Amino acid sequence: MKVVILAGGQATRLLPLTSNTPKAMVPVLNIPFLEYVIRHLGRHRVTDVVLAQSHLAQTITDYFLDGARFGSQLTYVVETVPLGTAGAVKNAAGYLDETFLVLNGDTFTDLDISAMIDFHRQTRARLTIACTPVEDPSSYGLIETDGRSKITRFLEKPEKSQITTNMVNAGTYVVEPEVLEYIPAGTVFSFERQLFPKLLERGEPLYAYPSPAYWIDIGTPEKYHQLNRDLLSGKSNQYPFSSTQRVTIGERSQIHATARITGPAVIGDSCAIGAGVSLIGPVVIGPGCTILEETTIEDSIIWQDTRLEKQVYIKSSIVASGCHLKSNSIVENSVIGNNVTIDSGYQLKPGSKIGPGAVVKNADNQ
Ligand code: GDD
Numbered sequence: 390m391k392v393v394i395l396a397g398g399q400a401t402r403l404l405p406l407t408s409n410t411p412k413a414m415v416p417v418l419n420i421p422f423l424e425y426v427i428r429h430l431g432r433h434r435v436t437d438v439v440l441a442q443s444h445l446a447q448t449i450t451d452y453f454l455d456g457a458r459f460g461s462q463l464t465y466v467v468e469t470v471p472l473g474t475a476g477a478v479k480n481a482a483g484y485l486d487e488t489f490l491v492l493n494g495d496t497f498t499d500l501d502i503s504a505m506i507d508f509h510r511q512t513r514a515r516l517t518i519a520c521t522p523v524e525d526p527s528s529y530g531l532i533e534t535d536g537r538s539k540i541t542r543f544l545e546k547p548e549k550s551q552i553t554t555n556m557v558n559a560g561t562y563v564v565e566p567e568v569l570e571y572i573p574a575g576t577v578f579s580f581e582r583q584l585f586p587k588l589l590e591r592g593e594p595l596y597a598y599p600s601p602a603y604w605i606d607i608g609t610p611e612k613y614h615q616l617n618r619d620l621l622s623g624k625s626n627q628y629p630f631s632s633t634q635r636v637t638i639g640e641r642s643q644i645h646a647t648a649r650i651t652g653p654a655v656i657g658d659s660c661a662i663g664a665g666v667s668l669i670g671p672v673v674i675g676p677g678c679t680i681l682e683e684t685t686i687e688d689s690i691i692w693q694d695t696r697l698e699k700q701v702y703i704k705s706s707i708v709a710s711g712c713h714l715k716s717n718s719i720v721e722n723s724v725i726g727n728n729v730t731i732d733s734g735y736q737l738k739p740g741s742k743i744g745p746g747a748v749v750k751n752a753d754n755q
């Protein structure tokens with residue numbers, strides 16, 4: 390079965406992490422997000438993958454190439470202007486002539502895709518939507534069903550007063566090719582706001598496949614951070630390293646004998662970790678990072694090639710690639726984009742988001 394992965398959104402809510410990294414490529418335990426998605430599909434024998442892209446398409450292509458390294462065959466379909474979720478699938482219609490899957494390219498799930506496909510066949514649905522329970526449905530697509538899983542209403546981003554259930558669209562669909570006829574070609578068109586309501590109006594059988602499997606949409610820095618924490622604490626069955634190891638250290642990394650690492654932690658290849666450094670998990674350090682003496686990192690994610698000087702303190706934060714945090718700087722509950730420099734002794738206001746390339750200086754140094 391073929392799958393269309395929607396990987397062309399602007400990812401504005403994930404800024405500054407996605408200013409020059411597509412959402413699909415943000416590293417999760419040092420592995421690009423989309424790699425988990427493609428491997429999970431492969432475990433369900435879905436290896437024929439069409440990637441529907443627009444924003445920052447080349448970075449994805451350069452990494453995945455033809456997909457052979459991941460046991461899949463990848464086809465890239467690039468929209469010159471983003472066509473919306475359904476418009477992107479219509480744009481790939483030339484590849485789709487049998488029952489196919491569609492995936493939001495920013496959801497991480499342990500969903501049993503094979504069981505969902507069986508369910509779709511049993512109900513003879515025109516389209517089946519995986520759904521998952523969430524605490525607050527207001528940033529998702531609400532799904533109402535009758536007592537037999539048949540969808541009666543779909544409401545994207547409901548107002549608080551419209552919330553009748555905690556079951557929402559989990560962003561995986563099994564679709565019959567006839568559905569493509571409902572999507573106009575070359576026009577911006579949305580599954581959630583246009584296609585689902587239209588199919589329901591026409592009486593097409595839409596079914597919900599509820600699943601209690603681990604599920605998260607990495608659309609915001611908080612959710613992205615949470616996915617890393619959840620994988621490190623064993624909440625998903627897709628932990629990519631030996632699960633008996635609480636601390637995973639990459640090749641050629643040098644860790645000083647006096648550094649203290651409290652797991653769970655993942656440290657990439659070719660890192661240098663100095664004397665008295667303290668890593669307090671959950672922590673992820675990207676490849677090629679240098680961390681100098683007495684620096685402390687707690688509950689944080691550092692992307693590749695970042696340099697942290699002496700006695701830096703980082704807590705509950707994300708620091709992207711190529712950053713330079715000078716000695717004694719303090720970063721808490723913040724998100725720092727690529728190639729940011731933070732001056733010595735600078736205490737970043739908690740909750741900060743720093744755009745790529747910024748140089749953050751003390752007033753008396755300017
Ligand atoms: N190719 C392409 N072109 N992809 C797109 C486009 C487009 O124009 N617009 C969005 N996408 C991709 C995004 O990259 C993402 O992977 C996916 O489609 C969903 O878009 P989001 O922008 O992340 O939507 P959302 O998270 O607000 O809501 C969607 O996902 C929820 C579950 O996480 C909806 O499907 C909700 O109904 C659902 O509950």
Ligand code: MG
Binds near residue numbers: 493495606607
């Ligand atoms: Mg999303």
